[in-house]
Amino acid sequence: MAPSPxxxxxxxxxxxxxxxxxxxxxxxxxxxxxxDWSVRQLVAHMVAGNQxxxxxxxxxxxxxxxxxxxxxxxxxxxxxxxxxxxxxVLAAFRRPGVREQQVTVPFGTVPGIVALHLRIxxxxxxxxDLARATGQxxxxxxxxxxxxxxxxRSKLSAIPPDRSPFGPPQEVADDTPAIDRLAACLGRRP
Numbered sequence: 001m002a003p004s005p006x007x008x009x010x011x012x013x014x015x016x017x018x019x020x021x022x023x024x025x026x027x028x029x030x031x032x033x034x035x036d037w038s039v040r041q042l043v044a045h046m047v048a049g050n051q052x053x054x055x056x057x058x059x060x061x062x063x064x065x066x067x068x069x070x071x072x073x074x075x076x077x078x079x080x081x082x083x084x085x086x087x088x089v090l091a092a093f094r095r096p097g098v099r100e101q102q103v104t105v106p107f108g109t110v111p112g113i114v115a116l117h118l119r120i121x122x123x124x125x126x127x128x129d130l131a132r133a134t135g136q137x138x139x140x141x142x143x144x145x146x147x148x149x150x151x152x153r154s155k156l157s158a159i160p161p162d163r164s165p166f167g168p169p170q171e172v173a174d175d176t177p178a179i180d181r182l183a184a185c186l187g188r189r190p
Contacts, residue, residue, distance in 0.1 A: 005116045006094050008144050012120055013086040015140055016046070016127040021079040023134050028078075032133040033188045034126075035167075039133050040071045043078050046126050050085035053119050056103050057092040057112065089119065118155075121148040121182070128183045138179055145178035152185050 003011070020043055028040040037045065055061045074081045092098070093116050103115040110118075124140055125148075131138045167187020172180060180190035 002143075005099075005113065005120065006090075008147075009093055009116060009120050009123075010090055012123045012127065012140060012144065013050075013090055015138070016123055016130070017079070017083050017086055019127055019130050019134070019136055019138075020046075020082040022136055023078070023130070027134045030133050033129045033183070038071075039130065040074065040078070042126060042129055042133070043082060044071050044074050046123070046130075047074065047078075047081050047085040049119075049122060049126075050082075050089040053105070053115065054085070054088040054092040056105060057089075057095070057098055057101075057115065093119070114155075117148070117151045120144070121152055124148050124179065125183060125186050125188075128179055129188070132188075140179050142178050145182050149178055149182040149185060152182060 023039060023043070028038065030039050031037075032039055032042045034042055034045075093112075097112075099111065099113040099116065101112045102109050103112050105115050105118060107118075124145060127140065128138055130136070170184040170187065170189050172184040172190055176184070176190065183190055
């Protein structure tokens with residue numbers, strides 16, 4: 001049986017928690033595939049994104065597109081900040097009925113299941129960004145990356161180009177690993 005979307009979220013959060021924990025002290029100011037963001041800014045964005053999704057799924061605040069929050073929000077232990085935010089977003093999506101509820105995210109109001117897939121896709125993509133920036137390998141399941149790629153392709157056409165936070169899709173070979181094709185679809189150069 002295929003893992004549930006909630007189990008997929010748990011897996012990608014666990015994998016990215018390991019990536020964040022493995023960032024060396026001398027890598028926090030390194031550039032990332034996210035133009036103009038350092039590793040520290042990328043992780044701060046990932047923390048803020050997890051916190052925002054946890055809040056909107058729990059109906060606590062309206063969503064806004066999180067830009068790079070102040071890096072001070074990571075405190076003295078960025079790995080702990082990421083782990084705490086990951087735990088919060090996973091707990092929010094595991095609540096009964098979330099898949100069916102309407103959730104307001106930066107791109108509009110969507111069913112909870114769509115918000116869940118948005119979160120998985122963003123974490124996969126930023127996990128890829130973080131791994132590239134810090135020289136780490138990604139170990140995301142190929143089937144999960146493939147599913148996120150299909151989801152992304154189906155949703156990108158609904159985002160007006162002037163509101164898209166992504167760069168233009170990049171060309172890659174069909175036999176490129178799914179995580180690299182996902183990154184390329186969202187404007188990264190694998």
